[in-house]
Amino acid sequence: MNYNWDFHAVLQSWDLFLWGLWITIIYTFGSILFGVVIGFLTCAARLSGLWGVNAIARVYQEMFRCTPLLVQLLWFYYAFPLLIGGSIDNRVAALLTLSLYVGAFYAEIFRGGIVSIDKGQHEAAAAIGMSSWQSMYRIILPQAMKRVLPSFINQSVIQFKNTSLVSVISVADLAYMAAVVNGQTYRPLESYTLMAGLYIAMLLPLTQAADWIERRLKVSD
Amino acid sequence: MTLNPEMNAPVIEAISLRKSYGTHEVLKGLDLSLARGEVVALIGPSGSGKSTFIRCLNMMETPTQGTIRFREKSVSRRFADKGEEIGIGTLRRHVGMVFQHFNLFPHKTVLQNVTEGPIIVCRRTRKEAEELAMDLLSQVGLAEKHSAYPNHLSGGQKQRVAIARALAMEPEVLLLDEVTSALDPELVGEVLSVIRGLADKGMTMAIVTHEMAFAADVATRILFLDQGVIAETGSAEDVILNPKNPRLQGFVARFNG
Ligand SMILES: Nc1ncnc2c1ncn2[C@@H]1O[C@H](COP(=O)(O)OP(=O)(O)OP(=O)(O)O)[C@@H](O)[C@H]1O
Numbered sequence: 001m002n003y004n005w006d007f008h009a010v011l012q013s014w015d016l017f018l019w020g021l022w023i024t025i026i027y028t029f030g031s032i033l034f035g036v037v038i039g040f041l042t043c044a045a046r047l048s049g050l051w052g053v054n055a056i057a058r059v060y061q062e063m064f065r066c067t068p069l070l071v072q073l074l075w076f077y078y079a080f081p082l083l084i085g086g087s088i089d090n091r092v093a094a095l096l097t098l099s100l101y102v103g104a105f106y107a108e109i110f111r112g113g114i115v116s117i118d119k120g121q122h123e124a125a126a127a128i129g130m131s132s133w134q135s136m137y138r139i140i141l142p143q144a145m146k147r148v149l150p151s152f153i154n155q156s157v158i159q160f161k162n163t164s165l166v167s168v169i170s171v172a173d174l175a176y177m178a179a180v181v182n183g184q185t186y187r188p189l190e191s192y193t194l195m196a197g198l199y200i201a202m203l204l205p206l207t208q209a210a211d212w213i214e215r216r217l218k219v220s221d
Numbered sequence: 222m223t224l225n226p227e228m229n230a231p232v233i234e235a236i237s238l239r240k241s242y243g244t245h246e247v248l249k250g251l252d253l254s255l256a257r258g259e260v261v262a263l264i265g266p267s268g269s270g271k272s273t274f275i276r277c278l279n280m281m282e283t284p285t286q287g288t289i290r291f292r293e294k295s296v297s298r299r300f301a302d303k304g305e306e307i308g309i310g311t312l313r314r315h316v317g318m319v320f321q322h323f324n325l326f327p328h329k330t331v332l333q334n335v336t337e338g339p340i341i342v343c344r345r346t347r348k349e350a351e352e353l354a355m356d357l358l359s360q361v362g363l364a365e366k367h368s369a370y371p372n373h374l375s376g377g378q379k380q381r382v383a384i385a386r387a388l389a390m391e392p393e394v395l396l397l398d399e400v401t402s403a404l405d406p407e408l409v410g411e412v413l414s415v416i417r418g419l420a421d422k423g424m425t426m427a428i429v430t431h432e433m434a435f436a437a438d439v440a441t442r443i444l445f446l447d448q449g450v451i452a453e454t455g456s457a458e459d460v461i462l463n464p465k466n467p468r469l470q471g472f473v474a475r476f477n478g
């Protein structure tokens with residue numbers, strides 16, 4: 001096979017790639033930010049000990065964990081507007097779906113970390129007169145969050161990649177822009193290889209960081 | 222000596238204390254009154270309810286029936302004080318507890334473990350809390366370890382830090398549940414001598430222990446718990462040297478044998 005690589009035409013559209021990458025980063029970090037908030041609230045609901053609140057949180061989690069993200073995006077963009085009798089901006093639908101999706105997973109990660117902390121830690125905090133809120137905030141959460149940091153980063157890496165699905169509802173992210181450039185240049189190999197390279201450049205440091213943190217946590221345990 | 226009515230007033234009391242887990246009744250109506258400076262040792266076979274009892278005294282377990290009184294005030298089941306009743310939060314500020322498995326905060330240094338209560342619960346300044354903590358750490362012989370993390374300490378050192386952490390609340394009563402049972406035999410002595418020192422300084426304590434000689438040595442009173450009731454109580458001589466209850470006789474014989 002002697003394909004003639006030629007990035008010249010593709011690189012002429014570097015601004016599109018850069019813009020797409022920027023959009024990808026925004027949706028990733030935006031949804032991670034909202035997802036963390038949703039995850040904490042859901043986790044609190046799950047641990048609240050209130051039957052109804054716990055049930056609602058569970059239903060939400062399972063709905064979002066048991067359907068593909070692609071299906072969720074299509075549903076929120078095409079089906080949800082009919083339900084509420086209006087229309088929804090594709091960017092809003094994308095951010096909403098991504099946030100709810102990752103929030104469901106974060107909630108489970110946080111919950112796992114919190115319940116993994118030894119009962120003796122709760123007792124020691126209680127024994128010096130801490131309220132359950134003080135104990136959670138000062139004693140349990142710091143240990144739990146440290147323990148789940150690698151899982152949290154891994155889920156966030158997956159989220160970065162998942163963001164590429166928003167292109168199906170025409171949000172102009174990196175994947176969308178690669179397709180646009182391909183359409184203009186008829187250079188699929190270069191367009192899509194460049195896109196893949198950009199994803200790797202963004203995510204490799206993150207996965208390495210997760211591994212490094214995991215190793216360090218093992219040592220300090 | 223002047224007669225001070227405060228001296229003999231009970232610091233902490235348990236009145237008709239009952240505790241069940243499901244249908245299993247573990248404590249079947251216990252009464253205890255600890256006067257200031259008293260050191261009570263709780264002995265008894267495994268499963269007799271010693272831990273459950275001592276954990277009811279700071280409401281770590283909620284009694285099914287009966288009352289805990291602290292400084293002659295009933296303790297309610299809520300965290301905050303209300304009216305005549307004091308809350309669990311207040312009770313625990315004044316009644317310290319030391320655990321078998323230390324339960325130090327692994328993400329905090331030795332010093333931070335000890336200052337956590339004074340700063341967060343008692344709202345003392347960091348400077349005050351640190352001075353107090355360093356003083357306590359030197360009392361338990363660990364001043365030079367103040368910046369170490371718990372994982373780097375031996376079991377005996379961990380337990381001494383845990384004692385300092387409890388003392389930092391300046392408690393009026395200290396509850397100790399088998400605090401040497403998780404230690405290697407050669408480390409037991411250093412912890413017992415710290416407790417001995419506290420007893421000499423007049424600290425009011427309830428101690429669950431299997432160290433019979435230590436109980437006899439340090440306790441002003443010994444309680445033999447059996448099947449959820451106080452089966453015998455008295456001085457060390459009475460309970461350990463002249464037991465009357467046949468089950469206590471058997472229990473003591475095993476330790477002397
Ligand atoms: N959380 C719990 N749920 C159900 N049963 C419990 C619980 N905690 C204790 N028990 C039961 O209560 C009884 C008394 O337990 P406790 O731990 O108070 O005994 P103990 O005298 O401290 O024994 P040991 O010397 O082994 O520490 C045991 O039969 C135990 O199985």
Ligand SMILES: [Mg+2]
Binds near residue numbers: 271272273
């Ligand atoms: Mg016990």
